[in-house]
Amino acid sequence: MNFTALSKGVREHLGQRHRYEHCVRVARLAENLARAHGEDARAARSAGMLHDLARLYPAQRLLDECALRNMPVDEFERRNPIVLHARLSAELARERFGVSDPAVLSAIAKHTVGAGSMSALDCILYLADGLEPGRNFPQRAELARLAERDLAAAMRATLLSTMRHLKERGVPASPETMAAAAAFALPTGDLEVRTA
Numbered sequence: 001m002n003f004t005a006l007s008k009g010v011r012e013h014l015g016q017r018h019r020y021e022h023c024v025r026v027a028r029l030a031e032n033l034a035r036a037h038g039e040d041a042r043a044a045r046s047a048g049m050l051h052d053l054a055r056l057y058p059a060q061r062l063l064d065e066c067a068l069r070n071m072p073v074d075e076f077e078r079r080n081p082i083v084l085h086a087r088l089s090a091e092l093a094r095e096r097f098g099v100s101d102p103a104v105l106s107a108i109a110k111h112t113v114g115a116g117s118m119s120a121l122d123c124i125l126y127l128a129d130g131l132e133p134g135r136n137f138p139q140r141a142e143l144a145r146l147a148e149r150d151l152a153a154a155m156r157a158t159l160l161s162t163m164r165h166l167k168e169r170g171v172p173a174s175p176e177t178m179a180a181a182a183a184f185a186l187p188t189g190d191l192e193v194r195t196a
C-alpha cells in the first residue's frame with residue numbers, strides 16, 4: 001500500500017480529524033528523525049501514520065479486542081486499558097493495513113509506555129509521538145531538537161519528564177516505562193509512585 005492510500009485508510013479508520021492530524025504530524029517528525037539518524041525513513045513514516053489506530057476505542061473495547069485476539073493483558077493494563085491501544089494498534093496495522101515489517105509493528109506496540117529494550121525505530125516513534133509540534137508543554141521544542149541530535153539523550157530527558165509528570169499527578173508509571181527508564185540509566189527509585 002502506498003503512503004497516500006495508507007493515509008486515506010487511517011483517516012477513514014479513525015473517523016476523527018483531530019487524531020488524524022496528530023498522526024500526520026507524528027509521521028512527519030518520525031520520518032525526519034529517521035533521516036537524521038540514518039534509519040529507515042519510510043518505515044518510520046508508516047509507523048507514525050499507523051501508531052494510534054486503536055486510540056479512540058473506549059476502555060471496554062480495548063479489553064474486548066485484546067481478549068478476542070488472545071493477547072495477554074497484565075495487571076497494569078487491566079487498570080489502565082488506555083495503554084493497550086499501542087499493542088492493539090500494531091495488531092490492526094497488520095490485520096487491516098497488511099504491515100508485516102516487525103520493526104514497524106514493534107515501534108507501534110511500544111509507542112506509549114516504552115520497553116526495557118528499544119530499537120532506534122522504537123525510540124524514534126516514541127519521541128515523535130511525545131514531541132510532535134501539536135504537543136503543548138514547555139520543553140517540547142528543546143526536546144525535539146535534542147532528538148534530532150541524540151536519540152538516547154532525548155529518550156532519557158523525555159522519560160524523565162514523563163515520569164516526573166506522572167509522579168506529580170500521583171499516577172504510577174507502567175512496568176514497561178520503569179524498564180525503559182532503567183535501560184536508559186535513569187535513577188528510577190525516587191520517581192516511582194507506590195500504590196497500596
Ligand SMILES: [Fe+2]
Nearest residue numbers: 051052055112
Ligand atoms: Fe498513542
Ligand SMILES: [Fe+2]
Nearest residue numbers: 022051052129
Ligand atoms: Fe499518538
